[in-house]
Each structure stands twice: as C-alpha cells, then as structure tokens.
Amino acid sequence: MRLKARLERDWRFFRDLNRTLKRVKTIAPTSANLVCDDIQAAVDQWRERPALTYEKRTVTFAEMDAIANRFAHWAKGIGVRRGQTVALFMPNRLEYFPIWYGLTKIGAVAALINNQLAGAPLAHCLNISGAAHAIVDDETSPAFEEAKGLLERPMQQWVLGHAHGDQRDLTQALKSCSQLPPDRSVREGMTAGDTALYIYTSGTTGLPKAARITHVRAQLYMRGFAGATGATEKDRVYITLPLYHATGGLCAMGAGLLNGGSVVLKKKFSASHFWDDVAAEGCTMFVYIGELCRYLVNQPEVEAEGRHKLRMVFGNGLRADVWAEMKRRFRIPEILEFYGATEGNVSMFNFDGKVGAIGRTPKWLKKKVNYRLVQFDVETEEEVRGMNGLCIEAGPGQIGECIGKIGHDARSEFTGYVDKAASDKKILRDVFEKGDAWFRTGDLMKTDAEGYFYFVDRIGDTFRWKGENVSTGEVAERLQAIPGVMEANVYGVTVEGADGRAGMAGLVVGPEFDIKAFGETVAHDLPPYAQPVFVRILPAIETTGTFKYRKIDLVADGFDPTAIKGAVYYRDPVKGGYVRLTKPGYAKILAGGVKL
Structure with missing residues (x-):
C-alpha cells in the first residue's frame, strides 16, 4: 500500500511538472516573441470572453486589449521610446495590467512602484527607475506630490483622476488615442532578453531594489503558472495581492488569462469580505501569501466559506499549521505551494501537496535542476568552504543556503537589479568548481530523504x-x-x-x-x-x-x-x-x- 501511494505521488509530480515544462520549453532570451505577444495570442483566441472583473465592472479580452492599445499610443505620442521607462504608481485597479501590457507593445518598460510608499522610499524607487513620466491616480497623487522635492530629475505626473497644478489629465489624453494595436515595427529587433518591467524587492531590511524583469522572465512566470495550475478557460482566479509584485501581477495573471480564463481583481485584501467575494464571483482559484491564509483561519466562521467553488489555491509562505487548517476548515481540494525569488533563477513547486514543503526534487530530477543547498555559517553569514576553497553541499536534515547556478537559458539566467553593485552581491563564485557562478537566494532551507524542501528562514533573520x-x-x-x-x-x-x-x-x-x-x-x-x-x-x-x-x-x-x-x-x-x-x-x- 505504501509503495502504491509513493508511485501515485511520483506519477502526479511527473504529470504536473511535465505540464508546466511544456508551457515554458520554447521560451528563449533570443526569441523575438515578447510577453505582449503571449497576451495578444490569448486576446485573439478568446476575444469575447470575460477577462478582468474589478468593482462590478467586467471587460472582455478584446476590451482589455483596447485599453492597453490606448496606453500604448498615449506613451508613443508623448515621446516614450523603446527601452525608456514609465513609472506606474497606483493601487490595484482595472487599468493596472492593461497599462504595462500596453507599454510593452511599444517596447517601453513599466516600473511597478509599491503604492504604499511615501517620502524618501518612494523618491528612491522613482529615482532609480530613470522614468521621465509617472502614472498615478487620486489615491497616490498626494504621496507623489510630497516626494517631488526629493526627485533627482523632473518627472511629469499623469493622473487617472482629477489633475491640478502641473499635473496632466491622463483620462482626457487617452480619449484621443486609438484602440487599435500599435504597429509591430516599433519593437522590431527587440528580443525576449530585453527589459519589460522593474519589480521592486519588498524592502523588509532597507530601501527596495529594482529587479530587472525581462520579457522572457515575465513569460516564465505567466506561462509557468498557466501550466502548473492546470488552468483552463473555465477558471476564474481571485487576486487580492498587489499587482506591483510578481506573485499577483504575473503568476496569478498568467494562470487567469493565458488559457482563456478570467481574473477577479480586488483593490486590497479584506479578510471579512473574502469568502463572500469568492463565492459570489464563482472563483475556482485564488493566489495567496502565507500571512493572508493565517488571517483567514483566524476569522470567525461565515456561511459563504462553505459554498465556494474553489478547486485550488496557490502561493508561497504557507505555514504547516495554517495549511492543515485551510484544508480542513475550507475544504480546499488542492494547495499548490511554490518557491521563487522575483529577481532570482531558482523556482520549485510542491506539486503533490506535502504539508509544509515548498517544493520537491526527486533523486531522478536532481541533475536536471540548477539549485542546491550549501552549508552556511549564520554567525559569519558566509558559506562554509572546505580545504579546497569550494563550498560544501548540505545533506538531508542540514540547513543551508539555497543557491541557483547561473546559466544563459531562460530558466537559469540572472538579470539582476538596476544597481550593478547590488547585483554583484547576489552572486556566489567558485562554488563547486573554480569559475562557476551561482545566485544567492538569501534563504535558508533544509531537505528530507525524499527530496522535499522546507523553508527555514531568511539569512540575517536567523541568529546565533x-x-x-x-x-x-x-x-x-x-x-x-x-x-x-x-x-x-x-x-x-x-x-x-x-x-x-x-x-x-x-x-x-x-x-x-x-x-x-x-x-x-x-x-x-x-x-x-x-x-x-x-x-x-x-x-x-x-x-x-x-x-x-x-x-x-x-x-x-x-x-x-x-x-x-x-x-x-x-x-x-x-x-x-x-x-x-x-x-x-x-x-x-x-x-x-x-x-x-
């Protein structure tokens, strides 16, 4: 019986892994196919199907594309050219995804700024983006105004709302912009290795850093989760995470849209309204961060939590005790926990639902993946090296830092940050042989004998x-x-x-x-x-x-x-x-x- 269960688990792991890899195997940094081409293909196939729902307004794939095209023509009209950056500083709203999708159609870069920022941290993020234009709304415009004096260069503010002073009215400007796609020639010669987005680190231990997200990396996120979740045109994904981060803005969007499904987008997370929304909207999946789930299990029971249509939830950071309670109380059939760093080259999935694990690498797969755990000294905050000067791999049960070997293909490249010095700090050299280079995740993990990975702590958080x-x-x-x-x-x-x-x-x-x-x-x-x-x-x-x-x-x-x-x-x-x-x-x- 135990052997049968193990074989069923391995079969499921292989099935889901294969389904994911099929979606990403054709992606290459040298390809002329950009992330906007992936989204456009979904638009062309499912034009009349619902794509985005926000505050009781629903737009079809065709309508979402038309909104994106208007933003593309607007940016082109004000002189934004391929490779140049536009800062996007807004909370979740219907236009958020179409804005950056439209900007990629003309080869421009969108810097996704955390809408919770103000003062010096906000100015820092705007400054390192290099943007000459910023898109804001009524909610974020006051914070932008307060930070203007800290900007290193003039930045034109475009408001989706009420403009005043030297602000420009973006709503009015869009009215004269075409809904038709811009000519593809404006991005002729670009490859998937070019930059599509800047996504900022959370800034838990200092000022945020801008990670350079290439088209190929955005494609990996979006296609990968369209495959890993087994999403179809019948799925409806509930997103309450901010779109300025990769989990909500790329992973969940890919799962929701690339296979013809739809997305229900909320401005922000509300534990008290969560289940009413999920049930009323007929959602089949939602994306989580571990703390979000803990908030849910700590809420009093409500009637709506028993009549949802969820088939899967996916995300990262789910604690084992909360995981078990989520399954039991909310009767969720499948939980897909994953691990990945926005700027990194390490990703793993816990396809078979082992409680508490962030991923799994069976022995037969180990030589195919680019990540390893190496022994780490938390006191010196350095890898442990042997007499030969090379790192020592951590065995089952040993805690080590997770690192990813840097290569030149889509899944192993490290594109780094805007700040080159910050990028260099994330590279570990001479790891298992002289001259090799590995990305440092900064995360301590451990494995068990079956190849499951368990998150332990962030380096700097663990202390002696x-x-x-x-x-x-x-x-x-x-x-x-x-x-x-x-x-x-x-x-x-x-x-x-x-x-x-x-x-x-x-x-x-x-x-x-x-x-x-x-x-x-x-x-x-x-x-x-x-x-x-x-x-x-x-x-x-x-x-x-x-x-x-x-x-x-x-x-x-x-x-x-x-x-x-x-x-x-x-x-x-x-x-x-x-x-x-x-x-x-x-x-x-x-x-x-x-x-x-």
Missing part, C-alpha cells in the same frame, strides 16, 4: 545565541500558537558583552493574553536557546504590501524601555519567567549584572 542557531520563523510559529498571541515577529538584538544576539519577540496580543502563562508555555515548548529573552508588546506589526513583516525598525529600537512605547519584558533567570523591564533593570543588563 548560546552557541545555537535560532530560526525566527520557527520560533514565531510556536509563539503564535500560544493563547492570546495574535501575531509574533521574532528577531535578534545585540546585548553588549553577550555572545551572539538575544532573541526578542514583538507581539500583538488579545485581551486574554497573560505574560505569566505565556512564559510557562515558552519554557515548555521551546529549547532554552530559542526562548525569547525579550518580549515587546506592539499595537500592530508593520508589514510590506505582500504581508511580510518588517524587522529593521524593531531591531534598531532594541530593548531600551525608555525608547519604546508600550510594555517590554525580559526573561528573569532568577524568577524563571518574564518580568517588566524598567530603566534600572535595563542599566543592570547593560552593566552585565543579569545573566541572560
């Missing part, structure tokens, strides 16, 4: 304490299971005179939270080195647009109770539990009077 490596992700997962803890963000802080970094947990708690009971559970459930030394109570945890926790500001705050609003506790080695940290207590810790 009492001679042991502490995974912030694993500790946070344990803490969030404790009664009264609604959210937990775990990180390491420097304590003068201490070896390594002490664990600190920023908690959002409910009224039933009890620090004494919390301490007792921590002592029971976690080994001593993994138990947070400090606990900080937060009103909320700051996140990026894709629900990733920001740690940089919390790390900078440290554990000084005079500099922090709200309660701070430390684990008192004498009393054996958490006690409130006072100014004298803080001074005593700094003086070495407390053995942490």
Whole structure:
C-alpha cells in the first residue's frame, strides 16, 4: 500500500511538472516573441470572453486589449521610446495590467512602484527607475506630490483622476488615442532578453531594489503558472495581492488569462469580505501569501466559506499549521505551494501537496535542476568552504543556503537589479568548481530523504545565541500558537558583552493574553536557546504590501524601555519567567549584572 501511494505521488509530480515544462520549453532570451505577444495570442483566441472583473465592472479580452492599445499610443505620442521607462504608481485597479501590457507593445518598460510608499522610499524607487513620466491616480497623487522635492530629475505626473497644478489629465489624453494595436515595427529587433518591467524587492531590511524583469522572465512566470495550475478557460482566479509584485501581477495573471480564463481583481485584501467575494464571483482559484491564509483561519466562521467553488489555491509562505487548517476548515481540494525569488533563477513547486514543503526534487530530477543547498555559517553569514576553497553541499536534515547556478537559458539566467553593485552581491563564485557562478537566494532551507524542501528562514533573520542557531520563523510559529498571541515577529538584538544576539519577540496580543502563562508555555515548548529573552508588546506589526513583516525598525529600537512605547519584558533567570523591564533593570543588563 505504501509503495502504491509513493508511485501515485511520483506519477502526479511527473504529470504536473511535465505540464508546466511544456508551457515554458520554447521560451528563449533570443526569441523575438515578447510577453505582449503571449497576451495578444490569448486576446485573439478568446476575444469575447470575460477577462478582468474589478468593482462590478467586467471587460472582455478584446476590451482589455483596447485599453492597453490606448496606453500604448498615449506613451508613443508623448515621446516614450523603446527601452525608456514609465513609472506606474497606483493601487490595484482595472487599468493596472492593461497599462504595462500596453507599454510593452511599444517596447517601453513599466516600473511597478509599491503604492504604499511615501517620502524618501518612494523618491528612491522613482529615482532609480530613470522614468521621465509617472502614472498615478487620486489615491497616490498626494504621496507623489510630497516626494517631488526629493526627485533627482523632473518627472511629469499623469493622473487617472482629477489633475491640478502641473499635473496632466491622463483620462482626457487617452480619449484621443486609438484602440487599435500599435504597429509591430516599433519593437522590431527587440528580443525576449530585453527589459519589460522593474519589480521592486519588498524592502523588509532597507530601501527596495529594482529587479530587472525581462520579457522572457515575465513569460516564465505567466506561462509557468498557466501550466502548473492546470488552468483552463473555465477558471476564474481571485487576486487580492498587489499587482506591483510578481506573485499577483504575473503568476496569478498568467494562470487567469493565458488559457482563456478570467481574473477577479480586488483593490486590497479584506479578510471579512473574502469568502463572500469568492463565492459570489464563482472563483475556482485564488493566489495567496502565507500571512493572508493565517488571517483567514483566524476569522470567525461565515456561511459563504462553505459554498465556494474553489478547486485550488496557490502561493508561497504557507505555514504547516495554517495549511492543515485551510484544508480542513475550507475544504480546499488542492494547495499548490511554490518557491521563487522575483529577481532570482531558482523556482520549485510542491506539486503533490506535502504539508509544509515548498517544493520537491526527486533523486531522478536532481541533475536536471540548477539549485542546491550549501552549508552556511549564520554567525559569519558566509558559506562554509572546505580545504579546497569550494563550498560544501548540505545533506538531508542540514540547513543551508539555497543557491541557483547561473546559466544563459531562460530558466537559469540572472538579470539582476538596476544597481550593478547590488547585483554583484547576489552572486556566489567558485562554488563547486573554480569559475562557476551561482545566485544567492538569501534563504535558508533544509531537505528530507525524499527530496522535499522546507523553508527555514531568511539569512540575517536567523541568529546565533548560546552557541545555537535560532530560526525566527520557527520560533514565531510556536509563539503564535500560544493563547492570546495574535501575531509574533521574532528577531535578534545585540546585548553588549553577550555572545551572539538575544532573541526578542514583538507581539500583538488579545485581551486574554497573560505574560505569566505565556512564559510557562515558552519554557515548555521551546529549547532554552530559542526562548525569547525579550518580549515587546506592539499595537500592530508593520508589514510590506505582500504581508511580510518588517524587522529593521524593531531591531534598531532594541530593548531600551525608555525608547519604546508600550510594555517590554525580559526573561528573569532568577524568577524563571518574564518580568517588566524598567530603566534600572535595563542599566543592570547593560552593566552585565543579569545573566541572560
């Protein structure tokens, strides 16, 4: 029976992998076929079918194409030429996807700016885009106005809404633009290796970096997920993630549109309205980020969650405990977890639904994939090298950094960032032989004997304490299971005179939270080195647009109770539990009077 189950699992893995590879095998950086040609092919085949639904308005493939063509002609008319950039700074809305689709029709590049940004981070993203024009709407225009003084060069602001001052009215300008496709000659000579988009990193540990997304990389995302999800013209994909990132803007769009299906787009995620929307719209799939699913399982039960038509959900970052609850409570037939970095060359799928795994590489496939795990020292934040100077591959159960060998084909190339210095930092050289080059994902993982991969932590998040490596992700997962803890963000802080970094947990708690009971559970459930030394109570945890926790500001705050609003506790080695940290207590810790 066990052998039969293993064979069925392997057959399913091979089937789904083959289906995915069939969609991407013809993609090449030297091809003249661009991502807009892929989308145009879908338009031509399914012109009258619904493509996009947003706030009760639905447009067909033909209507979506007409919107894109107007933007293409507008950009061409104001002098935007192939290779030049237009900044797109808006929340999710019906025009978002057609805008960048239209810009690629004339060979232009769209810089997809996080609409949550303001001030210096916004100006930074606009500056490195090199754009001379920016598209905004009524919601984002005020933030753009405030950041204008920080721009390194003039940038014309085009508003889909009410224009004032030196702003230009884009709605009015589009009225005189043709709905017919621009002549293909405007992009003659371009290849799929040319840039299509700039997609920015989340900026969880600093200012965002602009990843250069070529046409071939955009095609890999879109075609790959059209294949991996088994999408058909009957599918309807619910997207509540921001379109300025690859998961929602490329992966989910590809699954929704390239095989003739449709997309239901929401401006932003709402846990309270989620199931009503999914049920009412007849959605068959939705795309997730792990935290989104955790919000859903923490919501009270609603009637609509039992009458959906979902056949699959797909995304990344789903914790094992939330995964099991999603399957049980919401009766979701299939969960497709995947791993990939926007700018990287490593991607994997967990096709057979192993709970908690981010992907799988069976032994018979290992020589065909370009990624490996190498042993890593979290204290020095460097790969471990042998006597020959080369890296050492991590075996099953060992934690290592995931790296991807850089090649010249579509799936293994590394196009990097706009900033060359930032790109160079992501390349690891002389790994398994002199002269080779590998992309550093910055992610720590481990594998098991069956070839499943499990995410452990981001490098820089994992820290060393009492001679042991502490995974912030694993500790946070344990803490969030404790009664009264609604959210937990775990990180390491420097304590003068201490070896390594002490664990600190920023908690959002409910009224039933009890620090004494919390301490007792921590002592029971976690080994001593993994138990947070400090606990900080937060009103909320700051996140990026894709629900990733920001740690940089919390790390900078440290554990000084005079500099922090709200309660701070430390684990008192004498009393054996958490006690409130006072100014004298803080001074005593700094003086070495407390053995942490």
